[in-house]
Amino acid sequence: MNSVYTTDAIIIGAGPVGLFAVFELGLLDMKAALVDILPKVGGQCAELYPEKPIYDIPALPVVTGQELTDRLMEQIRPFEPKFFLSQMAESLTKLENGHWQLKTDMGEILEAPVIVIAAGGGSFTPKKPPIKEIEKFEGGGVYYAVRKMEKFRDKNILIVGGGDSALDWFLNLQPLAKNIALLHRRDEFKAAPDSVHKMREMVAAGNGKLIFGEVAELHGDAPAVSAVTIKTKDGEIIRHECDCVLPFFGLTMKLGPIADWGLNLEQNLIPVDTEKFQTNTPGIFSIGDINWYPGKLKLILSGFHEAALMARAAYDIVHAGKKFIFRYTTSSSDLQEKLGVK
Amino acid sequence: MKLIVTDPGGQTHTLEATPGWRVMEVIKEAGLPMRADCGGCTACATCHVYVDDAWLGKLKPANEEECDLLADSYVQKPNSRLACQITMTKELDGLPVTISEDAT
Numbered sequence: 001m002n003s004v005y006t007t008d009a010i011i012i013g014a015g016p017v018g019l020f021a022v023f024e025l026g027l028l029d030m031k032a033a034l035v036d037i038l039p040k041v042g043g044q045c046a047e048l049y050p051e052k053p054i055y056d057i058p059a060l061p062v063v064t065g066q067e068l069t070d071r072l073m074e075q076i077r078p079f080e081p082k083f084f085l086s087q088m089a090e091s092l093t094k095l096e097n098g099h100w101q102l103k104t105d106m107g108e109i110l111e112a113p114v115i116v117i118a119a120g121g122g123s124f125t126p127k128k129p130p131i132k133e134i135e136k137f138e139g140g141g142v143y144y145a146v147r148k149m150e151k152f153r154d155k156n157i158l159i160v161g162g163g164d165s166a167l168d169w170f171l172n173l174q175p176l177a178k179n180i181a182l183l184h185r186r187d188e189f190k191a192a193p194d195s196v197h198k199m200r201e202m203v204a205a206g207n208g209k210l211i212f213g214e215v216a217e218l219h220g221d222a223p224a225v226s227a228v229t230i231k232t233k234d235g236e237i238i239r240h241e242c243d244c245v246l247p248f249f250g251l252t253m254k255l256g257p258i259a260d261w262g263l264n265l266e267q268n269l270i271p272v273d274t275e276k277f278q279t280n281t282p283g284i285f286s287i288g289d290i291n292w293y294p295g296k297l298k299l300i301l302s303g304f305h306e307a308a309l310m311a312r313a314a315y316d317i318v319h320a321g322k323k324f325i326f327r328y329t330t331s332s333s334d335l336q337e338k339l340g341v342k
Numbered sequence: 343m344k345l346i347v348t349d350p351g352g353q354t355h356t357l358e359a360t361p362g363w364r365v366m367e368v369i370k371e372a373g374l375p376m377r378a379d380c381g382g383c384t385a386c387a388t389c390h391v392y393v394d395d396a397w398l399g400k401l402k403p404a405n406e407e408e409c410d411l412l413a414d415s416y417v418q419k420p421n422s423r424l425a426c427q428i429t430m431t432k433e434l435d436g437l438p439v440t441i442s443e444d445a446t
């Protein structure tokens with residue numbers, strides 16, 4: 001059984017807004033843990049547009065999605081946030097002492113008096129290829145992500161897709177696999193040239209197969225897969241024996257389990273007030289792209305503002321009965337100490 | 343200026359379009375089903391539409407980013423375009439487009 005991780009605030013979503021919330025909470029003496037389904041931090045900025053420039057972050061005339069993420073990580077480092085990555089925040093329950101207990105799909109248990117939902121456009125989930133009855137095979141022969149490589153040892157693996165994930169997993173799983181093949185619709189890859197080159201070398205050396213076409217049908221005693229029917233680029237129908245199919249077609253965002261937490265929802269957004277950015281449930285706040293209030297703009301800078309006001313309100317819950325003093329980082333030696341600059 | 347949109351249910355809507363707006367923006371403003379997750383950054387393909395064949399020649403050709411995104415779609419057709427990459431101009435008054443499955 002996993003032990004319980006206790007902190008002051010649990011932030012769901014490590015996008016730019018969730019990350020900045022660590023800073024605002026930290027200044028007010030609150031520790032934070034972050035949960036994200038992605039294996040990395042930065043949310044949309046890091047996943048969807050790491051190299052695209054953003055021009056409307058105050059005082060940063062131009063910054064890319066990844067740079068912004070890196071800078072936020074540097075800014076929050078003094079507060080030592082705890083990260084629970086590659087896991088989905090799944091269920092939320094109220095404990096007798098008034099605190100919240102959050103469970104992830106990896107079995108981690110977190111407890112805190114304050115919950116901050118910074119889930120943005122929702123949790124990143126894999127896009128599914130439109131193959132008949134693919135759901136029946138999920139978890140038995142079809143996997144959209146690799147969490148433990150060992151699971152794929154000595155298997156007949158078919159990787160589907162032509163992007164970085166498909167190529168990376170082809171290269172990484174090849175040494176473990178009994179047989180491995182890469183299936184892509186055309187002879188053009190949207191992956192790092194170096195990976196494509198390595199893949200071609202492996203295939204040329206006979207350590208793996210490259211097929212152009214798409215999966216038409218899955219066969220096997222579901223959820224187990226024993227073979228697939230492939231329609232090749234030239235229109236040929238072939239049968240390919242394999243026991244693991246790994247489609248990598250990018251990610252899309254879906255609200256996910258948060259929809260079942262009993263919160264008010266309006267068109268998949270969480271209504272909040274604009275004083276505290278609190279939901280209809282006291283102790284549960286919501287900031288960034290996922291929330292809604294009259295006049296809401298889905299901008300990073302709005303999310304940052306929301307984080308500051310949320311932290312102010314969270315203070316009254318975490319430090320109940322303590323008086324709040326407003327201070328500037330420029331002049332407060334107390335704040336500077338927390339930031340490690342004094 | 344008009345934009346004629348067929349929704350995924352097969353119903354056709356005639357929308358008033360503002361010159362300079364992107365087709366994606368006109369469709370979203372009218373409240374028709376279109377996710378356009380990335381807000382027009384050629385990053386999501388959830389604004390994928392089919393353009394009436396007779397009008398294809400009047401559009402600016404797709405750039406590499408758009409072609410790549412469309413090539414990855416399972417419902418790509420020769421007349422596939424991203425609605426966020428088409429700007430409404432005089433020449434496009436009356437343009438007919440159909441919203442694809444990718445967009446919903």
Ligand SMILES: Cc1cc2nc3c(=O)[nH]c(=O)nc-3n(C[C@H](O)[C@H](O)[C@H](O)COP(=O)(O)OP(=O)(O)OC[C@H]3O[C@@H](n4cnc5c(N)ncnc54)[C@H](O)[C@@H]3O)c2cc1C
Nearest residue numbers: 013015017036037043044089119120121123288289300383
């Ligand atoms: C292409 C593009 C360009 C953009 N350009 C700009 C710009 O120029 N300026 C600007 O201000 N904004 C821009 N935006 C919008 C900006 O990226 C968003 O406003 C911002 O990312 C919102 O941050 P967030 O932290 O609220 O959410 P997100 O960045 O969406 O992060 C939310 C995180 O929560 C995680 N999550 C959700 N649910 C769960 C769960 N149940 N369990 C675990 N994890 C979960 C998700 O996986 C995700 O990582 C752009 C967006 C895109 C796509």
Ligand code: FES
Nearest residue numbers: 382386387389426
């Ligand atoms: S809105 Fe995302 S590509 Fe057009």
